Amino acid sequence: MGERTTENMSLMFVLVTLLYSTPTSCFTFHKENNACPRLLEYPVKAFSPHCYVNPNVLSSTPEMIKQNGYKCGTYKVVSEDGYTSLIFRVLPQEDDGGEKGQPIVLDHGVQVNSAAWTWMGNRSLAFVLARAGYDVWLANQRDSGYTTHIKYKTSDYRFWTTTLDDVASYEVPAILKTIASETNKSGSIIYIGHSRGTVLGFMYASEYPDEAQKYLRGVVALAPAVYLEFSFFFKIVFYVAAIILRKIPVINYPDILTKKFYQILCTNLPHVCMLIIYAASGSASQFLPDDLLAFYSIFPLSLSTMHFIQLFQIYRTGRFQKYDYGKKQNILKYGQAEPPLYHLSNVKLPVYLFYGKRDVYMKKKTVKRTFEEIGSSEKEYFSVPIGNDDPKLQFGHNDFISSRYIEELLYQDLLKVLNKLKPKE
Known part of the structure; x- marks a missing residue:
């Protein structure tokens, strides 16, 4: 023996x-x-001959920028209500001191940050635009993990009690002012948003139309989430969540614990993680298995509960409006019982909307409503992929930042639209 x-x-x-x-x-x-x-x-994966190292897993946005062959410029943006956020600029490794291209700012959706534009390596929009000659800037919203406050710590309740209106009124203009100052190209900046990023862009452009025209050349909205339309399942989920979460200032804080959890879960039960992607996006057929752990390095991050409630409020009421504090508080804050509306008719900038037919948060009719209300004479909306009705290729909500076919199905047409937004002579 x-x-x-x-x-x-x-x-x-x-x-x-x-x-x-x-x-x-x-x-x-x-x-x-x-x-x-x-x-x-x-x-x-520890001993599979087919698995390999992806350096973007659990990396910060600046690390991803450098790992993909660029320098990273970091700028502090201070908003009038006390938040200091970092925004990043994608710079070539060899800076010859020459004229940089037209500036583009990319603004992310919920529970992700600027890494949404860099996490796929060469397939990421930030690097595609940089290779096309644009001066790429990556915004970070105040719940992104790249923000501090002059008075509050991120562990304080007050740090998170901020609405979408606050971000649109203070953070978005502060970012645009910084980019305009650094590039000396005010009026030629292109704003590209995804999901919540589109909402913020339209809030800003409708509330401050003259200022928006001063800084921006146009707005491109990927999965425009102004008016929402949920499936029955998501209606139930959001109704219940909106009730439960009203007393909680932040969802998923601290998110470092969630990141570690998902790295373990997705390693051992990858199909469960794919189901979560399907639930969050409406489709997982275009998700590349190689990207699994990289995706769960950038999602889900912390989310201000008031942002979630306001998005649900817009869905529930069918009105694009400011945060509803309740009748008494509304009168004190707004001077009226109902929250004021954002009037998309005030938006005079060129606007291009890209949506997906498999998006679980919106339908063609809601995108069309947004399109029709926008006051610009230069506007278009497209279903992605443009001119292709193959059911398997229709985009879901997160396919705009994660599709394996994103270069062929989105970027080619997006670059054509951006050519229309070249600075006026």
């Missing part, structure tokens, strides 16, 4: 030695492997 045990231990020793020493072209053992081409390989 003792000899057999010794023999088994010797054999195990040989196998383990082989696992660690065999060249990478054969059978390797890498604990850091974090990208796999098939979901079934994630539970065995």
Whole structure:
């Protein structure tokens, strides 16, 4: 019995030695492997010959920018209500001091930050635009993890009691002023938003139309979330969540614990993580398995509950309006019982809307309503992919930042639209 045990231990020793020493072209053992081409390989990614290291997993936005061959410019943006946010600029490694291209600012959706535009490496919009010659700036909203406050810590209740109206009134203009000052190209900046980022852009452009025209050349909205239309399942979920969360200032804080949890969950139960992506996006058919752990490095982050409630309020009332504090508080704050409306008719900038037919948060009729209310004479809206009715290729909500086919199905047409927004001579 003792000899057999010794023999088994010797054999195990040989196998383990082989696992660690065999060249990478054969059978390797890498604990850091974090990208796999098939979901079934994630539970065995440590020794799968097909899995590999994706440096973007658990990296910050500046790290991703540098890892993908660019320099990262970091700027502090101070809003009038006391928040200081970092925004990032994608710069070429060799700065020849020459004229930089037209500035574009990318603004992210809920429970992600600026990494939404960098996490896919070369397929990321930030780098596609940089290669196309644009001067790319990445915004971070105040619940992004890149923000501090002059009085409150992120652990304080008051840090999170901020509405979409506050971000649109204070943060968005502060970002645009910074970009205009640094580039000396006021009036030629293009604003591209995804989901919540589109809402903020339209709030700002409708509330301050003259200022918006001073800074911006146009607005491009990816998955425009102004008017929402949920499936039955999401109606129930959002109604219940809106009631439960009213007394909680922030969802998913601190998000570092969630990141660690999802890295473990997605490694061991990758199909569960894919179901979550399906639920959040409306479609997971275009999601690349290799991107799983990278995606769960940037999602889900913390979210101000008031942002969630306001988005749900807009859906429930069917009105694009400011935050509803209740009748008494509304009178004190707004001078009227009902929250004031945002009038999209005030938006005079060129506007281009891109939506997906498989988006679980909106339908063609809600996008069309947004389109019709916008006051600009230069406006268009498109279903992605444009001119292609293949059901399998229709975009869901998060396909605008995660589709494996994003270059062919979105970027080619997006770049054509951006050409229309070249600075006026």
